[in-house]
Amino acid sequence: MSSSLLKTYIDLYQLIKTQDQTHEESRRFGLAHSNLLTNPIELLDAWRRSQLHLLPHPSYSKRIEDILFRVTTLSFILSFLFGIFSGMGLLYYNGDAPINLLYFLTLVSFVPIITMVFTLLAILSANKSKNILISISPTYWIEKIVRHFSTKEIEIYYNPLISNWLLLKRSLLLGIIFSFAILIVLLVSVLTKDIAFSWSTTLQITPQEFHTLLLAIALPWQELVPQAVPSLELIQKSQYFRLGNMLNSQLLDNTMLLGEWWKFLAMSTIVYALLLRIALFGFISWGYKRALYHSILLLGKDILYQMQEPLVSTQALTKETPLSPSQEAEVPTTKSLQQSYPYVIGWAIDESTIQLHNQREAIETAIIYQAGGNNSLEEDQEIIDTIHTTALLYVKSWEPPTMDFIDFLMDLSSKSSVILYPLGTIENHYMPTDEEFAIWERKVSLLKNDTIRMKR
Amino acid sequence: MSQEYPRFAVVGHPNKGKSSIVSTLAHDESVHISTLPGTTTKQRSYPLKVDGVTLYALYDTPGFQRARAILSWLKQEETPAHKRVDRVKKFIYEHRDNPRYQDEIELLEPIINGAGIIYVVDGSKPYGVEYEAEMQILLWTGQPSMALINLIDTTDYVAEWKMALGQHFQMVRLFNPMQANFAQHITLLESMAQLKEEWTELVKESIKIFKLYQQQKITYSSELITTLIIDSLSLTLTSSIKGTQATKAQELQLTQEYKQKLRLLEEEAHHTLAKIWNHLLLEKSSQLLLLENIDLFSKESETLFGLSKQELIATGVAGGALTGSGVDLMLAGSSLMLGSTLGAVIGGAGALFGYKEVAQLKILGHKLGHKYIQVGPIQHANFPYILLKRVLYYTQEIANRPHANRAKITMDSSLIQKEFTLETKTKKTLDKMHILLQKGDRPKEKLVEEYKQLIYQILIDRVE
Numbered sequence: 001m002s003s004s005l006l007k008t009y010i011d012l013y014q015l016i017k018t019q020d021q022t023h024e025e026s027r028r029f030g031l032a033h034s035n036l037l038t039n040p041i042e043l044l045d046a047w048r049r050s051q052l053h054l055l056p057h058p059s060y061s062k063r064i065e066d067i068l069f070r071v072t073t074l075s076f077i078l079s080f081l082f083g084i085f086s087g088m089g090l091l092y093y094n095g096d097a098p099i100n101l102l103y104f105l106t107l108v109s110f111v112p113i114i115t116m117v118f119t120l121l122a123i124l125s126a127n128k129s130k131n132i133l134i135s136i137s138p139t140y141w142i143e144k145i146v147r148h149f150s151t152k153e154i155e156i157y158y159n160p161l162i163s164n165w166l167l168l169k170r171s172l173l174l175g176i177i178f179s180f181a182i183l184i185v186l187l188v189s190v191l192t193k194d195i196a197f198s199w200s201t202t203l204q205i206t207p208q209e210f211h212t213l214l215l216a217i218a219l220p221w222q223e224l225v226p227q228a229v230p231s232l233e234l235i236q237k238s239q240y241f242r243l244g245n246m247l248n249s250q251l252l253d254n255t256m257l258l259g260e261w262w263k264f265l266a267m268s269t270i271v272y273a274l275l276l277r278i279a280l281f282g283f284i285s286w287g288y289k290r291a292l293y294h295s296i297l298l299l300g301k302d303i304l305y306q307m308q309e310p311l312v313s314t315q316a317l318t319k320e321t322p323l324s325p326s327q328e329a330e331v332p333t334t335k336s337l338q339q340s341y342p343y344v345i346g347w348a349i350d351e352s353t354i355q356l357h358n359q360r361e362a363i364e365t366a367i368i369y370q371a372g373g374n375n376s377l378e379e380d381q382e383i384i385d386t387i388h389t390t391a392l393l394y395v396k397s398w399e400p401p402t403m404d405f406i407d408f409l410m411d412l413s414s415k416s417s418v419i420l421y422p423l424g425t426i427e428n429h430y431m432p433t434d435e436e437f438a439i440w441e442r443k444v445s446l447l448k449n450d451t452i453r454m455k456r
Numbered sequence: 457m458s459q460e461y462p463r464f465a466v467v468g469h470p471n472k473g474k475s476s477i478v479s480t481l482a483h484d485e486s487v488h489i490s491t492l493p494g495t496t497t498k499q500r501s502y503p504l505k506v507d508g509v510t511l512y513a514l515y516d517t518p519g520f521q522r523a524r525a526i527l528s529w530l531k532q533e534e535t536p537a538h539k540r541v542d543r544v545k546k547f548i549y550e551h552r553d554n555p556r557y558q559d560e561i562e563l564l565e566p567i568i569n570g571a572g573i574i575y576v577v578d579g580s581k582p583y584g585v586e587y588e589a590e591m592q593i594l595l596w597t598g599q600p601s602m603a604l605i606n607l608i609d610t611t612d613y614v615a616e617w618k619m620a621l622g623q624h625f626q627m628v629r630l631f632n633p634m635q636a637n638f639a640q641h642i643t644l645l646e647s648m649a650q651l652k653e654e655w656t657e658l659v660k661e662s663i664k665i666f667k668l669y670q671q672q673k674i675t676y677s678s679e680l681i682t683t684l685i686i687d688s689l690s691l692t693l694t695s696s697i698k699g700t701q702a703t704k705a706q707e708l709q710l711t712q713e714y715k716q717k718l719r720l721l722e723e724e725a726h727h728t729l730a731k732i733w734n735h736l737l738l739e740k741s742s743q744l745l746l747l748e749n750i751d752l753f754s755k756e757s758e759t760l761f762g763l764s765k766q767e768l769i770a771t772g773v774a775g776g777a778l779t780g781s782g783v784d785l786m787l788a789g790s791s792l793m794l795g796s797t798l799g800a801v802i803g804g805a806g807a808l809f810g811y812k813e814v815a816q817l818k819i820l821g822h823k824l825g826h827k828y829i830q831v832g833p834i835q836h837a838n839f840p841y842i843l844l845k846r847v848l849y850y851t852q853e854i855a856n857r858p859h860a861n862r863a864k865i866t867m868d869s870s871l872i873q874k875e876f877t878l879e880t881k882t883k884k885t886l887d888k889m890h891i892l893l894q895k896g897d898r899p900k901e902k903l904v905e906e907y908k909q910l911i912y913q914i915l916i917d918r919v920e
Contacts, residue, residue, distance in 0.1 A: 031507060298901060302679065312669040313505045315484040315734070320500055348586040373585035377528050398581045400471045400493035403521035403556075425581065427611050435491060439471075442492070 005292040009162065010061035011048045012299050019054055023306045030307025037308060041293060044300040047307075072170060079174045083181025090182075091189045098198035098240055101261055108182060108265065109217055109272040115175060116280055122168055123287065161295050165288035172281045179273030186269065190262045197261035198240035207236040214264070221267050228263040331445045332453045334419065340364040341419070343391040345383065345412075347405060348373035349423075357394055357423060360430065365392070371408060380408055390417045397422035397432030401443045409444075413451045420444060421455040461503075462512045462655035463571035464648060467563045467594070469587060470494050470519030472578045473606040473633060476860035478502060478516040480633035481641065485737050485859045487516060494519065499562045504662050511662040512655075515571060517563035523589035526560055530596055540596040544568060564597065572651045573601035575625060580609030583616045591624040600651035603628045604644075626651060633860040637920035638670055674919060676732045677851050678912040681844070682904060684725040688718055688843055689893035692832040702829040714831045719745050722843065726850055733854045742867035745846065769807040776803020833894050840890040841883075842869075845876040848914060855919040878914070885910055 029047055036043040052059075058066075090104045189195055199210065211232045215222070218229040238258050297304070344365040346354040354368050369383045391412060395405070412418055422440045424431040432440070437456070444452055466474045471493035479487035482502035488495055496518045503513040526547060535543045545568055551557045567573055573594050577587065594601060603621040605614055605628065614630065621628045629647050631640065642663055649659035693714045695706060722745050730736050780799020849872045853865045878886070889907045892899045899907075 027507060305675075309672055310506045310665070310668065311508075312665055312672065314482045314502060314669075316482070316486065316500050316502045318500060320486065320488050320496075320498075348584050372524075374588060375524075377524055396584060398578075399469070399584060399586065402470060402519075402523075402586075403559075404524055404586075407522070407525075425611065439491075439493060 005289060005296065006162070006166075007061045007065065008045050008048055009292055009296050009299065010064055011052065011055065011059060012044060012296060014055055014060045015048060015051050016299060016303065019051065021303060021306070023309070024311055024313075026303050026306035027309070027311040033307075040300070040304050041296060043307065044296060044304065047300075047303065068166075075170065075174050076177055079177045080181045083178040084185055086178075087182040087185025087189075091185060091195065093189075093193060093195045098196035098238070098258055100200045100240065101197045101265060102199055102201065104186075104265055105217075105268060107273075108179065108269040112175065112179065112273045112277060116276060119168060119172065119280060119284075122164075123284070161291045162288075165284065165291045169281065169284045169288050172277055172284055176274060176277050176281065179269055179277065183266065183269045183274065186262065186266055190259075190266075194259060195262065196258035197265070198238045198258060199235070200240040207232060207239060211235050217268060217272075218264065220271050225263070225267060228267040230261065230264050234260055331441050332450070333441075333456045334453050335456050337361055337363060337392070337419065337421075337455060338390075341392040342389050343367050343369065343387050343416075345369045345371050345391055345393045347371050347393060347395045347408070348399070349394055349396065354394060357421075357430070363392065372405060381411070384408070384411050384415060387412065387416050390419065392419045392421060394421050394423055395440070397424050397436040397440060400439050406443070406447070409452065410447065410449070413447075413449050417451040417453070419453050419455055460658075461510045462648075462652070462658055463501075463515065463566060463569070464512065464574050465499070465515040465517055465563065465566040465571040466574045466576060467517050467567070467590075468519060468576035469590065470521070472519070472576050473608055473860075474519065474576045475516050476633040477574070477576055477604060477606065477631065478514055479860040480636055480858040481644070482514055483734050483859050485734055485862070487859070489860060489862065494521075494559075497559070497562070499566055501566075504665065506665050511658055511665060513571075515566040517566070518559035520563070520590045520593075521559045522557060523560070523586075523593060526557065527589045527593055530593065541568070541598045544593070544596050560593075564593075567594070567597045567599050571599065572648070572655070573597070573599050573625075574648075575601060575603045575621070576606055577603065577617055577621065578608045579605035579614040579617050579630065580607050580611045582613050583620050587620070591621075595624055600655075601625045602647060602651060604631045605629070607632050633858055635861070636858050637856055638666075639920055642666065670919070673732050673855070674912060674915045677729055677855070678908050678915055680725055680728055680732070681847050681851065681911050682908045684721060684847055685840060685844060685889070685907070686893060686899070686904070688721050689840055689890060690833055690896065690898070691718060691721070692830050692896070693717065694828045694830045697827045697829055707829060707831075710829060710831045722847065725847060729847070729851055730854060733851075733857075734859065735854045735857060738854065738857070738862065739864045740850075740867060741864045743869045745843065769804050772803035772805075772807030773800045774803070776800045776806075779803075833896055835894055840886070840894075841878075842873065844886070845872050845878075848911075848918070849876055851915060852918045855915070882910055882914070 026047075029050065030037060030043070033043055033046055036046055086107065090107065091099060093099050211230070214230050214235070222229045234257060238261065339362065341363060342365065344354060344358060344363065344367070346357075346368070349370065351368055351370060354370070357363075358365060358368075367386075371380045371383050393409070393412070395401070401409075409418065409420070420440070422432045422437055424433065424436065437454075441454060444454060466478050468474050471491075475487050475489050475496055478500075479485065479489060482504075484502055487500075487502075496516055498518070500516045501513050502516065503510040505511070529547055530540070530543050533543065544564060547557075548561050548564055548568060552561060575591070575594060601624070603617075603625040605617050605621070607614070607630065618628050627647060627650070629644060631644055636644075645659060645663050645666065649656045649663070691714070693710055695702070695710050697706075726740070727736075730738060776799035777796045780795035780797065846867065846869070850865070850867060853867075857865070885906060889899050889903050892903070
């Protein structure tokens with residue numbers, strides 16, 4: 001992956017929130033990068049890179065990285081300075097009295113162990129949005145303050161999964177820098193001053209007990225650097241009792257020996273304050289990376305689905321241009337029929353049905369014709385040729401007029417006047433529905449032929 | 457001319473529902489459907505494409521207008537059966553520029569180019585001899601064919617239609633494009649697969665794709681519904697308080713904005729659902745999401761660096777305890793953890809009593825604290841179900857609605873709540889997330905996934 005996972009996550013977040021990616025676009029990208037289909041993170045990153053030009057400048061990732069950089073730099077400087085000053089304070093030596101090594105030891109071995117225990121506990125609940133253990137961290141507060149005074153409005157959804165791991169990671173780094181600064185101060189002090197260390201406590205701790213404790217502390221390096229393991233003799237000789245302003249004579253006798261403590265203190269710093277923290281830092285970095293992977297996959301789930309799912313389309317590729325309705329003219333209608341017509345024609349209607357309708361309407365007629373239907377065009381023409389006066393033309397109202405019928409009607413109307421009678425179905429008592437009648441009326445109106453009237 | 461995928465031309469008499477059938481089969485609401493005959497004037501292709509590859513295509517065509525004239529022309533010459541298709545081709549070739557036969561040329565062209573025939577009739581109207589010329593022309597093309605009886609109305613003339621159509625077509629099926637559900641669509645495709653041996657595999661593949669397509673749409677819908685529920689139930693609106701407390705007007709305005717935002721979320725979700733199911737043009741007659749009798753939870757609060765008072769106290773306690781534990785350690789435990797306890801008490805008390813004072817502090821002109829009024833999340837226990845049932849009902853309606861059916865969707869809230877019942881077991885799982893969201897907590901990804909699956913299952917059961 002060419003850029004940091006955090007940048008990928010933030011860019012993806014912004015792209016998904018602002019870009020309306022269609023399934024078609026996503027799938028096209030997926031097919032073009034089919035070699036990455038099995039590696040979703042790489043696929044999402046490739047998609048992110050292809051879309052970067054769509055992001056406004058500066059992008060969220062740039063702005064957030066700027067904030068993180070500021071926070072990190074500030075934290076590191078403060079931490080380093082704090083480490084230097086703490087080291088200088090703890091190792092302050094003016095020659096009047098030896099330095100009580102217990103303070104230093106506490107800071108470089110016990111405090112790191114405690115903070116690391118807290119860190120481990122925080123890791124257990126790192127995926128929760130409200131994590132009190134994380135909010136104890138100084139980095140959390142520095143970040144809060146920077147964000148509070150930040151003029152730029154970062155609207156990114158603050159994913160706890162990422163931010164918690166990020167805070168843990170940086171808190172640990174802060175501890176490492178702090179300890180590193182202390183180690184530097186220790187080494188510089190040893191190099192430039194003749195420091196005398198001692199140990200002193202009000203508690204009733206015997207040198208033997210203290211020796212046992214220190215041996216336990218020195219366990220990790222006792223084989224590797226035995227000279228950095230304090231002996232019982234050193235412990236006995238460096239116990240310090242303040243009696244008024246006087247130093248006990250034992251101390252004064254062994255001043256050369258008291259400087260030996262620095263090796264133990266340096267190793268304690270290296271092992272507990274640095275190495276253990278570095279190991280934990282490695283673990284947290286892995287957890288952070290995993291959290292980022294997880295968040296990226298979660299964020300890009302829909303797009304990945306679209307990239308992997310076949311694109312199905314069923315719609316027409318072209319736009320339809322339906323026929324626009326023509327200008328209609330009025331059609332003369334008649335409500336009543338004459339008692340007799342010389343010709344009664346049924347369009348695709350058999351003779352018995354024509355007779356039925358004649359009886360129903362009490363119409364007398366001499367000649368009945370069947371036109372349309374199975375007739376040939378020549379047969380229809382013969383019918384037209386015989387007609388000279390008004391003809392009553394039955395049609396099925398439910399069958400819309402085709403051009404075949406219109407051809408016949410036009411020819412017929414050129415020879416005689418026509419009464420067009422749309423018949424309904426038997427279920428409708430032979431009455432056309434309004435919709436059916438309107439269809440016929442509209443079609444006939446377009447003919448603009450005065451010789452045609454419709455029976456309503 | 458030779459295209460490998462099967463094609464089907466939907467043909468027939470004018471105004472018998474050809475476009476409706478195409479609209480439903482192609483899931484395309486853009487097909488113009490009219491009660492007026494003759495509105496389709498050009499053939500139009502509706503391909504089923506998967507990643508750009510066409511599996512089959514449907515053709516909507518104009519209706520027959522001068523069938524007898526064409527049949528008469530075809531019969532002018534004695535033509536043996538195996539040459540009849542050439543005769544039809546000749547007709548098209550010779551009359552391509554003749555406006556009299558434009559409709560027939562538009563409808564015959566895809567058939568001559570190898571499309572199977574889907575001949576549509578209206579089974580609610582009596583059979584008529586005028587159809588016979590059309591059926592004979594189609595026979596002359598020699599292409600595989602099936603007849604679809606479309607019941608436009610309630611009357612039933614199916615039996616006589618079946619008798620007549622059975623003599624001209626390989627198979628006759630009933631299909632109502634205004635009511636057909638997904639299963640009926642698939643059944644029809646299965647019949648189409650049988651029309652020609654060479655097409656069987658591809659049409660069966662198309663059936664698989666249609667099923668996948670349906671699943672995709674249900675998946676998208678369940679994701680969308682889950683997002684709507686999460687966004688709506690966790691919705692809060694805040695407004696800074698300038699003085700000591702919020703005014704009535706400020707509270708009222710924020711409440712109105714909140715209601716609007718909730719309705720907007722619902723409306724946007726419905727719109728996206730319509731887009732998923734290709735029903736964007738479908739109108740909806742809907743009552744607004746009723747929020748009048750629902751108490752919109754509102755409170756006044758204060759934050760310090762984004763932490764609430766409770767969070768700050770907890771942080772103070774933990775921080776104090778940590779500091780105190782350092783002292784305990786330095787005393788090798790002889791302090792009996794007094795350092796940790798005292799540290800916790802001091803840290804907690806400091807946060808408790810110092811919270812207001814620190815919040816009022818100004819650094820570089822910025823107040824450290826922030827006082828605000830908040831509306832939401834809605835605490836009403838039934839609100840999630842009101843919202844959920846509405847969106848589920850809407851999804852069910854558009855998912856089951858054939859694309860030929862353009863009638864408005866009516867969303868009667870009381871009817872929806874009454875008709876849409878959920879099983880107790882389902883409700884329990886849904887409640888888990890509703891409660892969490894209403895408390896203002898963000899649900900775990902696993903729970904969201906579980907919720908989505910439930911919605912998916914509900915939709916699978918309700919989308920036919």
